[in-house]
Amino acid sequence: MIKSIKIRSMLWASVFLLAITACSPGTQEEDVIDVVIYGGTSGAITAAVQAKKMGKSVVVVSPDIHLGGLTSGGLGFTDTGKKEVIGGLSREFYQRVYDKYQNDGAWKWEDRSEFGNKGQGTPALDGEFRTMWIFEPHVAEEVYEDYVREYDIEVLRDEWLDRESGVTKEGSRITAIRTLSGKEFKGRMFIDATYEGDLMATSGVSYHVGREANSVYGEEWNGVQTGVYHHRHHFKVLDQPIDPYWTPGDPSSGLLPRISAEHPGEKGEGDHRVQAYCFRTCMSNHPDNREPFPRPENYDSTQYELLVRIFDAGWREWFGKFDMIPNRKTDTNNHGPFSSDNIGMSYDYPEASYEKRKEIIKEHEDYQKGLLYFVANDPRVPKEIQEEFQKWGLAKDEFTDNGNWPHQIYVREARRMIGKFVMTENELLQRKPTPESVGMGSYTIDSHNVQRYVDENGHVHNEGDIGVSLPQPYEIAYGSLVPQKEECTNLMVPVAVSSSHIAFGSIRMEPVFMILGQSATTAAIMAMDEGIDVQDVDYTKLREKLLEDGQILTLEDAITSK
Template sequence: MIKKLSFKTILIASLFVWAFVACNSEKEDGDVTDVVIYGGTSAAVTAAVQAKKMGKSVIVISPDTHLGGLTAGGLGWSDTGKKEVIGGLSREFYQRVYDKYQEDSAWNWEDKSEFGNKGQGTPALDGEFKTMWIFEPHVAEEVYDEWIAELGIEVLRDEWLDRDNGVSVEDGKITSIRTLSGKEFKGRMFIDATYEGDLMATAGVSYHVGREANSVYGEEWNGIQTGVYHHRHHFKALDQPIDPYWTPGDPSSGLLPRISGEHPGIKGEGDDKVQAYCFRMCMSNHPDNRIAFPRPANYDSTQYELLVRIFDAGWDEWFGKFDMIPNRKTDTNNHGPFSSDNIGMNYDYPDASYERRKEIIQEHRDYQSGLLYFVQNDPRVPEETQKEFQEWGLAKDEFTDNGNWPHQIYVREARRMIGKYVMTENELLQKKPTPESVGMGSYTIDSHNIQRYVDENGHVQNEGDIGVPLPGPYEIAYGSLVPKKEEITNLVVPVAVSSSHIAFGSIRMEPVFMILGQSATTAAILALDEGIAVQDVAYEKLKARLLEDGQVLTMADQIVSK
């Protein structure tokens, strides 16, 4: 027998069902995060902080275990350029670093007074607070981690984007991303804060790898640069040419390791090569805080035969880029014709699979760790250089979960978006005005070497190292942070920005990435609040908010002494 239900019972049941559906719909909506950030770089941190400060839900999906990218990965001697144009959260980071070094506990291996004017206590240019631009890797990471914790920002680490089909796009919008672990993250706005531009590439956004020909954007310093010698990272810096063959003068004996037998190309034309990578080494000369450079398992001294010839030619600048940071440590960078830059061994990195990238990174580590061991131990190294270098080792209290080796390789350049606006050397050199500034850069237009080859005279030579001074700080266009509107309308890209190779050579500095992380997020949230594409954000509104938050957009806004 079927019992007939009363109207009241039916009504109550209906209301219950409606409430259940509404509750679950609300829960489902709640699973959609306002701002989803992919990446663990310095820009990812400032992007997340800005989103939280603007009252939005945010999550950081980081393929890295450690936050901060290069800033926390060994680049402690900041490439600041003109500090007057570093504002907003980027400047706040350096203020927080300064605060760390006011604590006596921060000085374990050196007296604070001994560090003196090498960075400690640099007065901020507005006279109200202080900043510190030179720091140890672990201190930078502590600052980032504490900043994230203060604001309660959720960070998932060691989560890698599924680059095959892990980005869902509907009607020109990214709706969700999925990682290799199977986790899915729905969002309203997305930020690609990786050095490699993995999210934007997987989403189908246009990008470029390598050098454009000078003719593409009407530039002078892009493209192949044979015959250009701007720094001392080339063989013209030596008093005599270097023969590239195992048996000098005999091409049939074969080339020495790490010299290409290919023609370098025609000056001014483009190629698909990227500037060399390396690790920024944190070394120590304190007897109680150094570890001797270990002999790599696959050590091969013949890989450094070219360096022997360079030493024999009188090269005595091995210590030329041992930039000192607190506690008797260094941020050691490439210097000279044969150094930590692993020239020509990274061309396929930008588009490579994760597995191939790991191989490239390991090859770079093997090369660089072998180089350090070689100089410290091989009898062919000049005695004076070797003896002095034996006073150095890896800093025992840095990168303690990675064999005291930096956890971040210096990806100086990978993919670069081709977005709404492309920054070129013409904007940086102020030959053209920059529309809709969202921040400023000021570092020299800079590229490291890209090729090592045999020149027309039969000698070894490097190519690609460029250093072009600027007339002054330059503005960075908002359009360089967003894709073309017909591609994706809810993505901003503050690291793999839309720029030519040579313009990126200046933009790619860590303080600038933090600036752009903040500005990109601000624009994304304004677009979110108005329900419009990121390409349609009203610049005057964006400008007003950026200035309110301390960003420096023009020279008129620069932070000046009082």
Template sequence: MKTKIILFLTTVLLSINITDRGSASSNYFEADVIIYGGTSAAVTAAVKVARTGQSVIMVSPDIHLGGLSSGGLGFTDTGNKEVIGGLSREFYQRVYEYYQQDETWQWQDRSEYGNRGQGTTALDEEFGTMWIFEPHIAEQVFEDFINDEGITVLRDEWLDRKDGVVTEDGRIVSFETLSGKRFKGKMFIDATYEGDLMAAAGVSYHVGRESNDTYDEEWNGVQTGVYHHNHFFPPDGPHIDPYVSPGDPSSGIIGGVSVAPPGEKGSGDHRVQAYCFRMCLSDHPDNKVPFPKPDNYEPSQYILLLRLFESGWHERNNFFTKYDEIPNRKTDTNNHGPVSTDYMGMNYDYPEASYERREQIIQEHEDYQKGMMYFLANDPRVPREIQNEVKRWGLAKDEFTDNGNWPHQLYIREARRMIGDFVMTEHEVLGNREVPKSIGMGSYTLDSHNVQRYITPEGYVQNEGDIGVSPDQPYEIAYGSLIPKKDEIQNLLVPVAMSASHIAFGSIRMEPVFMVLGHSAAAAAVLAIREGQAVQDVNYNDLRNDLEADGQVLEYSD
């Protein structure tokens, strides 16, 4: 009872604190900086603002904070960890601290954990960082950040995208959510994967792939005939037939294959790279739940997968490569192979879709992926060695406990991308052009998952859009890529749906980098408030000094 009373009084005091700055209405909120989103970037942005002493409110459509970082992506896409600084690095240091506690190791001894990370060791004793982690640990770290700074977070609040944003003289004045709450601020940060606030404010953006001609790039646009990862059907065979009755086009197309032509190589289109859920699986007998059978399970949806097995692909390629180990006998399970957890071609309308349609798309992805796992574990046509291996695993019983042990965040690899004051392209990522006004660094491969599955002129199934091109060294990210053009909006920063071409975004879009960009966006917002400036007029030397004092890494030398 005492705890409940304390929580109640804390809530009342927070409400008084907020409404004292604005009106007495319980639906009116005001702060120096309003952050829309619940992603990892939203959290680091809020923490940075709070630590400067400015007031901040997070308006999150999500109940769970952290986006993909707490939503199953625990096998971190680090790239070069040396360039991950500031609050992003602090996040991984806090994760490390949890894994120093014996009680964290519930399902295996610490000594049994293999310590393998993506391009690095998982647990870095020298720098006190842990790059590989369980979803619930990540979520707890984000909640710790919020609680430590006393940040006000309103959850399950959805922007009124049609009529909710009020602008005046090139500035956002306020926005309203569907519940009727209004939020007024001096500066705004859109930290959503979708860029909803940015779009509703009238900022320019792009959806899909630009043509290579748009920014004089090589790896943007349609990429037929390009095979960089092992996520394609071998062009020299064995070939996979796309028809219900093999060789008979009149019999119809099997599920997962499009009849639309792929488009001319190098041309732009409306398509975005495939989404999936990053499943957290366990092989511990006391901490796994059998793969559930979706209500609308339809095994014929996985005929293409069967034909892949019949071709012998699995005998040459380990189907379980992307069951990446995280602590406590769990995995971060990602897409692997020509047919896998990526629900290819089923997300094209997601970036611009209504909330209702997005919810349908998310459910369709969940049904497809759950159905695939149930199919692999139970359908007698699946090769025995694969079925036996799949049956070793189940959903981790102690993860996502309020959502049937299923991740609460679909991997929105790409949605809207702002066309801002500066557009990051493959030229900046690959080091072919200098970057003005660095506010952080990236280092990951130019990485796009497949975008479409089509029928070749020869009548076979093929995937398209999977790209992997590595930069020679880490690259700088321009401040201009976080801000709109000045003649559009002058008090908005966009650290997630930021300004980049499709293929450049494929490298930048990693969670550690989003946290870096959230931190830097918040620093710029505070400087703009204090100097009474537009975000486009922030003094870069002041911003650079502030970021370097916080441990951000702005340039790289061997």
């Protein structure tokens, strides 16, 4: 009897303690968040919005202070592709931009009627569908901040994943991530929405950096592409070859800056190199809203000696990619054989430490600022270019907390997951079918230059610039968002997606990242609700939900009328 009473007392005590634990704030169960998103990109914010719309708890752990990545970081001349296959929250973003510009107060530096309304394959302002595809950086950021406020999304900024030991896993499942500040985030589902794929890599998921050989996936446009000249970003646009040496014809005098002495490699073979990065600078030619191009502290005019030779050869396309956005501003991109693309200087970025990445970003900033200052001031620049360029400057009312310089470098590619399914050019070019579509892409297969080298004749060349047109928009496989099952079963990767280098050249567009952010979150929540791995989500159910939420999964779903 005494033993029986003692056991009952112990049981009641255990129940009492469990009840206290369940009701106490800060307990493990209460701390577990449904969806933990790492990153501050456009894809990260649409992922967070979708989680909220599905009634789940979510936190955005962002290394960035400003939200939106490149979309709010200068890339306002949207790489649209075919607008009819941009749906869901991605399309809603551009509708919200449209609404911003319906306010007369948004047109401060030019009248609405003066805006040229030019876009990439579509009008900038589409009145029928109430979308606007071309916009100023600060307007895009306002839209993302509106989302955060309206959906009451918890965002922690300037929080950097501990890439050494910041991921806790139980078997194949992530249970928590930690940042360098010591904060821990326990979650049921995790989404890596960074350009770099840092959470994916730290979680032990397979990935690739650089170009695969064409033989890996049976492709044509991957790997080294010597002798291929698709855009006007090569030296073949000139009427004469350019000598790469300080003393023309004398290799012993050394190479001019920003030319590699390495052999470019054999055509079609793989390498460690990634596309050139740059900043998408926002310029203005309005006298009251332009800041003269600053002279970097470590300015060195010799870094632009190659550009002088290009000018001397007759090249005059300096203003070729001053794409106009509202209020007499630009989204200025690279153009020509020597421009804002800092060729050959991005190879180490994907795997580099945070400190090393900062150095690489600073080098790109100094190079590009120096380039602008050089063209505006150096006497060797053709007079007609310099005089026109001196009418321009950085837009005073953009990036006001960063000296009017974009806060986001254009990471055109970094790590790319090797997931359950790998997207290749064969799916994009309709050579092979794509299983289980979760969204569509449509932009040209587009890789920027990868290296600048000297050929066997002693002439300088750029290599890696590819532009291959697509027969039609293509589907993106669900399997490209999920890791291999044995590596991780509760992680989604909608930005550093599983794709070959050359397929990523099209997938990497900002509207697509927003599409995939929404689809990835939908699938993650369905897996969570059913208690299954993300690899085992029933695609029929996923497809039904995605279509219900306005996603475009096939050409049959394309938006062609209101």
